[in-house]
Amino acid sequence: MPSDEATGPPPLLQMTGVTKRFPGVVANDAVDLSVARGEVHALLGENGAGKSTLVHILYGLQAPDAGEIRLDGRPVRFRSPRDAMAARIGLVAQHFHLARRHTVAENLALALNDTPALFPTRSLRARVAPLADRYGFEVRLNARVGTLSPGEQQRVEILKALLQGAELLILDEPTSVLTPQEADRLFAAVEVMKAEGKGVVLISHKMDEVLRVADRITVLRGGRVVARREAGEADAGELATLMVGRTVRRGRRDAAPEPGAVRLRIEELRVDGEKGEPRLADVSFDVRGGEIVGVAGVAGNGQAELAQVLTGLRAPTSGRIRLDDRDVAGLNVRTLFERGVVHIPEDRNLVGVVGSMQVAENLVMRRHRQEPFARGRRLDWRAVGAHADEAIRRHHIAAPSRATVTKTLSGGNVQKVILARELDGRPGLVVASHPTYGLDVAATEETHRLLRAQRDAGAAVLLVSEDLDELLELADRIVVLFRGRVTGVLDADSVDRGDIGLRMAGQVGSDTDPTAHGGTGAVRT
Amino acid sequence: MSGPDVSEARPVRTVWKLERRAHAGPALAWGASIGAVVVAMALTGALFAAFGVDPLDALRRIVDRTLLDARGLSEVARRSIPLMLAGVGLTLAFRARFWNIGAEGQLLAGAIAASGVALFSGLPAPLLLPAMFLAALVAGAAWGLGPALLKVRLGVNEIITTLMLNYVAIYLVRWLINGPWKGTSLSGFAYSDPFEQAARLPTWAATRLHWPTLAVAIALAIAVAWLLARTRFGFEVRMLGASPEAARYAGVDFFKTTVALVAVSAGAAGLAGFGEAAGIHHRLVDPNSLSPGYGYTAIIVALLARRNPLAALVTALFLGWVAAAGDVMQVALRLPSQIVGVTQGLVLLCILAAEPVLRYRLARVEVPLAPPGADGRTAEGSAR
Ligand SMILES: Nc1ncnc2c1ncn2[C@@H]1O[C@H](COP(=O)(O)OP(=O)(O)OP(=O)(O)O)[C@@H](O)[C@H]1O
Ligand SMILES: [Mg+2]
Numbered sequence: 001m002p003s004d005e006a007t008g009p010p011p012l013l014q015m016t017g018v019t020k021r022f023p024g025v026v027a028n029d030a031v032d033l034s035v036a037r038g039e040v041h042a043l044l045g046e047n048g049a050g051k052s053t054l055v056h057i058l059y060g061l062q063a064p065d066a067g068e069i070r071l072d073g074r075p076v077r078f079r080s081p082r083d084a085m086a087a088r089i090g091l092v093a094q095h096f097h098l099a100r101r102h103t104v105a106e107n108l109a110l111a112l113n114d115t116p117a118l119f120p121t122r123s124l125r126a127r128v129a130p131l132a133d134r135y136g137f138e139v140r141l142n143a144r145v146g147t148l149s150p151g152e153q154q155r156v157e158i159l160k161a162l163l164q165g166a167e168l169l170i171l172d173e174p175t176s177v178l179t180p181q182e183a184d185r186l187f188a189a190v191e192v193m194k195a196e197g198k199g200v201v202l203i204s205h206k207m208d209e210v211l212r213v214a215d216r217i218t219v220l221r222g223g224r225v226v227a228r229r230e231a232g233e234a235d236a237g238e239l240a241t242l243m244v245g246r247t248v249r250r251g252r253r254d255a256a257p258e259p260g261a262v263r264l265r266i267e268e269l270r271v272d273g274e275k276g277e278p279r280l281a282d283v284s285f286d287v288r289g290g291e292i293v294g295v296a297g298v299a300g301n302g303q304a305e306l307a308q309v310l311t312g313l314r315a316p317t318s319g320r321i322r323l324d325d326r327d328v329a330g331l332n333v334r335t336l337f338e339r340g341v342v343h344i345p346e347d348r349n350l351v352g353v354v355g356s357m358q359v360a361e362n363l364v365m366r367r368h369r370q371e372p373f374a375r376g377r378r379l380d381w382r383a384v385g386a387h388a389d390e391a392i393r394r395h396h397i398a399a400p401s402r403a404t405v406t407k408t409l410s411g412g413n414v415q416k417v418i419l420a421r422e423l424d425g426r427p428g429l430v431v432a433s434h435p436t437y438g439l440d441v442a443a444t445e446e447t448h449r450l451l452r453a454q455r456d457a458g459a460a461v462l463l464v465s466e467d468l469d470e471l472l473e474l475a476d477r478i479v480v481l482f483r484g485r486v487t488g489v490l491d492a493d494s495v496d497r498g499d500i501g502l503r504m505a506g507q508v509g510s511d512t513d514p515t516a517h518g519g520t521g522a523v524r525t
Numbered sequence: 526m527s528g529p530d531v532s533e534a535r536p537v538r539t540v541w542k543l544e545r546r547a548h549a550g551p552a553l554a555w556g557a558s559i560g561a562v563v564v565a566m567a568l569t570g571a572l573f574a575a576f577g578v579d580p581l582d583a584l585r586r587i588v589d590r591t592l593l594d595a596r597g598l599s600e601v602a603r604r605s606i607p608l609m610l611a612g613v614g615l616t617l618a619f620r621a622r623f624w625n626i627g628a629e630g631q632l633l634a635g636a637i638a639a640s641g642v643a644l645f646s647g648l649p650a651p652l653l654l655p656a657m658f659l660a661a662l663v664a665g666a667a668w669g670l671g672p673a674l675l676k677v678r679l680g681v682n683e684i685i686t687t688l689m690l691n692y693v694a695i696y697l698v699r700w701l702i703n704g705p706w707k708g709t710s711l712s713g714f715a716y717s718d719p720f721e722q723a724a725r726l727p728t729w730a731a732t733r734l735h736w737p738t739l740a741v742a743i744a745l746a747i748a749v750a751w752l753l754a755r756t757r758f759g760f761e762v763r764m765l766g767a768s769p770e771a772a773r774y775a776g777v778d779f780f781k782t783t784v785a786l787v788a789v790s791a792g793a794a795g796l797a798g799f800g801e802a803a804g805i806h807h808r809l810v811d812p813n814s815l816s817p818g819y820g821y822t823a824i825i826v827a828l829l830a831r832r833n834p835l836a837a838l839v840t841a842l843f844l845g846w847v848a849a850a851g852d853v854m855q856v857a858l859r860l861p862s863q864i865v866g867v868t869q870g871l872v873l874l875c876i877l878a879a880e881p882v883l884r885y886r887l888a889r890v891e892v893p894l895a896p897p898g899a900d901g902r903t904a905e906g907s908a909r
Contacts, residue, residue, distance in 0.1 A: 313774065334776030345774060354764050354771045361760070365775045368760055377756050 010073030011036045012199040013058070013168055018067030020053055020223075022408065024400025027053040028064070029223040035168065035199040040190060042210045043203045045220035046244045046440040047412025048398030051203045052094050054220070055170045058201075059091045060084040071168070090166030092174045094203075094411045094438065095349055096153045100146035104139055104156050111160045131162060134185070138298065147274070150347050150434075151299025151466060154178065158186060169193060170201045173411070175209060176437045179298055179466050181501065187213050205412075205440050207236040219243055244442045259476065260289035263460035264310075264429055269319035271305045271484075279305040280484045283319070287429070287460040292451065294475030294492070295464040297504055302484035303464045304346055307433050310462065311343040312336040323429060337366055340428030344418055344435045346464070352418040355407030359399050360388035362406050362417050367425075391420040396443070411438045423450045430454050433464040448474060468497060482506035554831050557882050561829070561875035562843065568875075569868045578858055586857055587850045597849065599732035602739065603805070605845030607632065607797035607819040609742035612826030612837040614793030617749050619832045621766040621786050627672065627687025628794040629820025630694035631665040633812055635795025636802040637698060638664030640717055640809035643724035643802070644706065650723035657724060658799055665795015666788040668694065673787035677780045691820065695812045702809055717809040726804035735804025738796070742838070745793055749834040762786050794820060817848070818866070825873050844869065 013035040020028040027050040035041045043051045056062040058069060060078030069076050071087055078084045081091070098107050109124050125141060132139055139155055140148070148156070154174065161169055169190075175183040190200055190213055204210050210217060217234055219227040219242045227242045241247050264287040271280040280302045287293045297303050308314035310321065312333035321329040328336060337343075345351040353362045364373045364384050372383040388402035397416045399409055406414060415438055423430070432451065436444040451474060455461050465471050471478055472492055480488040480503040487509030490500065502508040570580030591597040611628040618625040638660035642648070648656050672686035701717070702708075708718040726735040753759035761782050764772040773779065801815050802808070809815070822844050829843070830836035851865030 332776070332778075333774060334778070337776055343774070347770075350768070351770045351774045354768045354775075356767045357763070365760075365764065365771070368757060368775075374757055377758065379755060379757055379760055381755075 010070065012039075012072060013201075014068075014070040014073075015054070015058065016068045016070075018054060018057055018069070019065050020050075020057060020062065021065055022400075024404070025398075026223045028057070028067075030067070031220070031223070031225055033201075033218060033225075035201060037197040037199055038194050039215045040194060040200040040202055040213050042214035042217045043201060043220065044205075044210065044217060044239060044243055047416070047438075047443055048410040049220040049243070050223040051220055052172055052410060053223075055091065055172055055201060055203065058084070059089060059093075059170060085164065088165070088167035089170065090161035090164050090168070091170045092154070092157045092161050092172060094172040096150070096157050098145045098153060098156060098160075101144060103142050103144055104148070105141040107145055107156060108141075108160055108163060111164055127163065128159065131159060134189070138300065140300070149299050149304045150437075151178070155182070155299070162189065166198070168199045168201070170203075172203045173205065173438055174202075175204065175206065176434070179504065180468055182298075183209065205438065205444070207239060207441070210239070211236060221245060240441045243440060246442075257290050257456055259291040260458060262286045263289045263324055264462070265320075265322040266310075267320040267322075269306075269309065269321065270317045271302075271309055271314065272317045273305075278317075278484055280309070283481075283484075283486055285479050285486065285489055287462055289428075289458045289460055290455055291477070292455050292461040292463055292475045294471035294478040295462060295481060296466070296468065296471055296478050296500055297481035299466060301481045301504075303433070303481055305484070306481070307343065307346065307431050307462075307464055310336075310429070310431050311341055311345075334369075340426075342422040342425070342427040342430050344422050344430075344432040346433035348415055348418055349407070353406050353414055355405070357406060358403045359392070359397070359406050359409070359417060360384050360402040363388045363391050363402075363421050366421065391417075391424070395420040395446070412440055412443060415439060416443060419447055419450065423447075423454060426457060427454065427459050430459050430461040431464070432461065434466070435463070436465075436467075436470060468500060472497075480504055480509065482509070553882075557879040558829055558831065558840075558876065560882075561879040562872060564878075565868065565871040565875040568871050569864075572864070572867065573858075573860070576860055576864075578860065583854070583858055587853050590853045590857065591846060591849045596732060597853075599729060599734040600852070601842065601846045601849040603732070603734045603845075604848040605841045606735065606738050606742055606800050606804075607816065608823050608826050608841035608844055608848075609838055610738070610745065610797035610800065611794040611820055611823035612830070612841045613742065613746045613749055613834045614790035615823055615827035616830060616832045616834045616837050617753070617762065617786055617793075618790035619766075619827055620753060621762045621783065622769075623673070623676070623783060623787055623790070624684045625669065625672075625687050625787065625790055626684055626824065627669065627690050627791070627820070628797075628823045629816060629818065630687070630691035631668040631791040631794035632798040632801070632816055632820045633691075633694035633698050634668035635661035635665040635798030636809065636815055637694075637701065637798070638795070639799040639802045640706070640720070643720040644717060644809075650721075653721075653724045654726065654803065657803055658796070661795045661799030661802075662792045663795070665798065666792035668795070669787045669791025670784065673784050677783050698809065698812045698815070702811065706809060708808070715811060719808045720803065724803060725807050726800070728804065733805055735800055738800035738804055741796060741800075742841075745796075746834045746838050749789070753834070758782070758785065794823070797823075822848070822869055825869060825876070828876055829872065844872075847872070 011034045013033070015031065015033040018028050018031045019026070031050070031054055033041070033054065043054065045051050053062065057064045060080050060083050076087060078087070099110065102110070105124050108128060128139070128141065139152070139159065145153060145156065154176070158174060174186060178186065193200060202210065202214060211231070211234065215231050217229045217231065217239065218225055219239065221243065266286070267284050269280055269283040270278060273279045283306065285293070295303050295306065305314060309316050312331055312335070315330050319329065320327065323339060323341070328339065349355060354365065361384070364387060367373060368379060373380060373387070385402060391397065392399055392402060395416050397420065398413050406417060409417070419435065430451065435451065436447050439447060451461055451463065463471065463475055472495065475492045478490045478492055478495060478500065479486055480490065480500060482504060483506060487503040487506060499508065570584070573580040573583050591601055611632060615625060615628055639657040642657045642660045643653065646656060668690060669687070672683045672690065675681035675686055676683045702715045706717040708714065708716045710718055726737055728734055729736045753763065761772065761777040764775055764777055765779065765782055797819060806815060826837050826841045826844055829840040847868055848865060851862065854860040854864055855862050
């Protein structure tokens with residue numbers, strides 16, 4: 001702002017009149033944003049509001065059509081993230097930018113330019129360990145990034161940005177798959193950065209988080225700035241209303257119907273990893289029809305494997321899985337889907353959709369072998385198109401058209417495509433991994449409503465989430481996993497948060513020999 | 526447009542900047558292909574000049590003898606037939622990211638099978654051509670299935686296996702025509718005996734244009750396009766090519782789908798071998814005469830068509846023209862025969878060079894020279 005310039009030093013970041021158009025949408029419409037040194041500036045907005053686009057422009061991933069960026073008063077123009085990094089801007093992106101074939105250590109080494117040319121990862125361990133320890137992140141330095149769950153990848157991204165020591169750190173939904181404890185530690189780090197006079201741009205859909213750490217809040221809607229608030233003068237309800245343009249009703253924790261018969265029964269399930277190390281061991285529990293069972297645990301403790309085994313993406317090493325009293329262990333994805341197993345996968349961009357295909361195509365994949373989309377061996381594109389228009393309308397998917405290439409949708413809208421596809425029918429078993437990760441308040445409520453509706457219709461619902469609030473709100477029972485073993489099956493009504501936390505950390509409930517389950521490869525650094 | 530006033534009111538510097546684009550439309554893809562061809566032809570012209578041939582005069586003479594002359598045209602068309610068949614097949618394989626470099630070997634396998642039936646089956650005359658057709662189809666497919674199975678079962682890279690099998694096919698043909706199938710009528714030459722009349726494809730008038738194969742090629746292109754666009758199988762092939770992880774989640778059977786699509790792809794190349802044996806040479810001849818690298822040129826055909834089977838018909842015609850023009854260059858312009866290969870290489874290089882054009886776009890970026898005030902933003906608003 002010109003007035004700032006007259007009075008004090010220019011702000012750390014000043015974006016003025018930033019505009020970005022994509023075919024069919026104006027993602028950013030003359031957006032102004034400034035971040036002072038020592039400020040955490042939160043960027044809020046519904047899915048597709050243009051938040052990620054704005055920070056991509058700031059990070060040199062995309063060129064603005066118009067507008068200006070100044071750092072410490074000097075105009076800058078970034079041609080690539082390399083330029084942005086050189087200007088000491090760090091980004092924890094919503095979609096991770098890691099080299100999947102390389103190990104975590106190699107990825108971290110790549111991000112640093114002062115690592116030695118030979119054996120760059122050697123000295124890294126010493127640098128990462130204290131940092132990871134400070135934030136309580138468990139990272140498997142030698143694991144290939146491609147084998148990590150999104151939650152683990154997010155930790156790597158955060159470590160990478162912190163290692164780089166940015167002056168201006170951009171966090172695009174950094175806590176979506178972190179545990180509350182990890183989020184707390186991340187925000188403690190943010191406080192330190194603040195005290196050191198650095199700046200932070202925080203994008204989040206979690207209102208309590210924003211209200212806790214942000215100094216100023218900018219709300220985007222449809223690419224425009226619709227409101228700007230000082231931290232003190234905002235409350236969650238008002239912000240939610242500003243974001244979506246209407247009042248959002250909080251779903252009630254309604255009385256669940258009496259659960260029916262057991263639909264899913266897991267007995268002594270064991271799943272080994274690529275190197276023969278156990279990823280799941282001795283896992284036994286039931287899910288009844290009309291019941292939501294939550295799976296709690298820190299990312300990388302077997303939740304991903306559990307979801308994969310139940311949906312046919314991975315074969316169990318031993319143990320039994322019965323669905324409606326039929327043995328389904330080891331059946332393939334297609335057969336399980338036909339038997340009524342739907343799956344909201346953890347890795348939405350890589351697994352859940354084909355990014356380069358149209359929204360309409362992604363809305364029918366998996367169901368493309370069924371009527372009315374398949375007519376014999378042929379596909380009926382008219383039925384596919386009609387279905388897409390209907391789903392886009394009903395699930396409020398922000399897509400310029402059904403023919404839009406799916407990877408150009410915003411993160412939350414990609415997830416809406418998956419939810420629309422998986423939760424539209426009458427499944428017998430719903431396996432939902434982080435279903436609301438990245439969704440705005442309204443879409444989160446809508447997803448909770450859909451999951452409850454499936455439960456009420458008699459489906460067995462398995463909800464994998466690291467968001468305890470969500471688990472406690474939706475689940476009837478909670479299964480806690482630690483290093484591939486069940487450390488507790490708890491009743492959601494009478495559960496104690498502290499107790500869950502201890503079980504997630506393996507301090508309660510892991511009655512087996514502590515050396516026996518060290519095989520997950522997790523290195524407590 | 527109030528552009529001038531606005532720029533007077535608010536000094537704006539316009540700069541151009543390369544920017545990643547999420548998706549390239551078909552118009553742009555064609556533009557890039559055509560651009561690649563134009564640049565390749567310009568480079569070839571420069572090469573001609575280096576050989577002391579006036580490029581414009583050469584072009585005129587080539588056009589005269591290939592496009593403005595019925596016989597020349599038929600030569601272009603008959604050169605295109607194997608390129609169409611193999612090229613269309615490759616578009617299917619490439620869609621699923623099965624990088625089949627072995628169309629040459631699959632073509633030769635088809636030619637061997639067709640020749641075997643023609644020479645030794647003793648089938649009645651009316652059954653001979655259909656049997657040769659089928660044998661070539663099956664042999665081509667079989668030549669592709671080995672690499673396909675190795676890939677889906679053991680994860681062996683198909684680029685290497687398909688390429689290696691080309692050499693196996695080349696030496697197999699050489700061995701046959703020098704050994705067991707060596708002709709009795711023309712002793713001293715490494716040919717098989719000529720096919721009987723019933724094993725020869727009809728040609729158009731007095732040319733070498735074996736039109737039944739051309740009809741098959743066109744039908745195949747339409748069928749593959751239909752398969753990709755309209756069927757469950759085609760949808761699954763496209764998913765497999767676009768994202769193997771998502772295809773697995775969608776329940777696509779990697780094994781069956783890969784085997785099926787490779788069978789079609791390699792079978793099509795086998796048919797190209799049938800066309801050359803039964804339509805042109807009427808005997809099994811040396812691999813270099815049977816196919817001057819049609820199987821490799823077909824890779825360019827498929828890539829230039831951006832993996833679109835119908836477009837592959839057009840690009841096959843273009844590369845068929847390059848091949849026919851090569852004959853003219855050798856005969857009329859006395860240029861070395863390798864020049865055709867050089868031209869094709871240039872086309873391929875230019876396509877590869879055009880790829881970034883598709884991934885990036887040149888964006889016009891307005892940078893205000895002074896920090897704009899609240900009213901300054903109208904500059905962008907009115908630029909619409
Ligand atoms: N590369 C692109 N090509 C075309 N459209 C795009 C592209 N990137 C973003 N968009 C569009 O721009 C709009 C804003 O997207 P953006 O990713 O900035 O939203 P967001 O606020 O980050 O949403 P979310 O909370 O879901 O992550 C969306 O309508 C999206 O479809
Ligand atoms: Mg986003």
